[in-house]
Amino acid sequence: MxxxxxxxxxxxxxxxxxxxxxxxxxxxxxxxxxxxxxxxxxxxTQQCSFNDDDISARWQVSGDELTIEFVNKQIANNKWTGIGFGPSMENLEVVVVKIEDNKPSLVTGFTSGYGPPSLDSNANVVSSLLQFNSNQLTFRFTRPLNSNGARKHSLEECQKWNFVKEGEVENGEIGSHSASPSSISFISSSPLNSEGEVRKHKNKPTAVTVCPKQCRELFQNRDVLRNPVPQKAIYNNHQSSRFDGLH
Known part of the structure; x- marks a missing residue:
């Protein structure tokens, strides 16, 4: 009816x-x-995007691949940003981007306690976009929806994603956060020290529970400031030429 x-x-x-x-x-x-x-x-209850002031993210699933796009409209040089997946800060899969000499670099890792994460020698996600321009960082990556990497971490079922507002770098390694996080978290701007190391973040992260398998529609709406992806520009999570020149 x-x-x-x-x-x-x-x-x-x-x-x-x-x-x-x-x-x-x-x-x-x-x-x-x-x-x-x-x-x-x-x-x-479908959660396929996240917005919090200067930070936004959205994700979609095609087949067995999950694509995540993250935008930080205000992040300076010598800071870091990223994402954590998991039920608590003791056991997270993390994707982090840090900016040094105005160049972004993406790394992955995991936490085994409340201390800083251990980083992988090679990232276990495929980066399709990593761009830093005029204090705006945009990155996009793809990973399997099911078991991925050496730790066989799966995102098939609903779970918490951790968006951390700020953290720091110490001795080239990502430090632990200073405030207890909420349920889900993405990682926003965090300052690096003089040695380019990630320090712990200062602000409490935002909480969201995500069920990625519900997000199987192509990105339909475009906001060039928060979500700079044109309509239907992703096909089976492969980058379209229509991404060129948008950032």
Whole structure:
């Protein structure tokens, strides 16, 4: 009877009232309304993007590949940014980008406690974009949705992603954060010390629970400041030439 594509939790009571007024509380109508509410809740709980002031990210799944794009509109030289995946800060898979001499570099690693993460000798994700220009950092990478890397970490099921607001670099290694994080976290700007080492972040990260398998639609909307990806520019997570010159 209704198209639920553009409905949210805020519109659900209105739709329920209209249906009851027109059709009455018959068993069929009540069953339909129950199914309708379940669909709306399911749509509303999909988390396929993240925005927090100067930081934004979005992700999509195609086949067995997960593509994540991260934008930091205000990050200076000698700072770092990144992403952590996992239930707690004791056991995270991390993807970090640090900027030294105005050049970004991407590394991956893991945490085994509350101390700094251990870095991989080679990144276990495939970088398709890594650009730093006028204090804006944009990077995009792809990894398998299921088991990945030496630690066989999987992102198939719903789990917390950790977006850390700030951290620091010490002796070339990523330090631990100074404030306890919330549920999910991406890593935003963090200063590097004089030796180009990552220090612990200062601010408490934001929490989000993500179910990547729900995010199978191509990026549809474009915001050149927060999300500089043109409509349908990713096909099977392979970079399109339409990305060129956008940043």
């Amino acid at each position: 209704f198209n639920t594509k553009h409905l949210t939790n805020s519109t659900t009571p209105v739709v329920v009232l209209i249906v009851l007024l027109f059709y009455g509380p018959t068993p069929f109508v009540m069953l339909y309304l129950f199914a309708f509410c379940l669909m709306v809740v399911s749509v509303a």
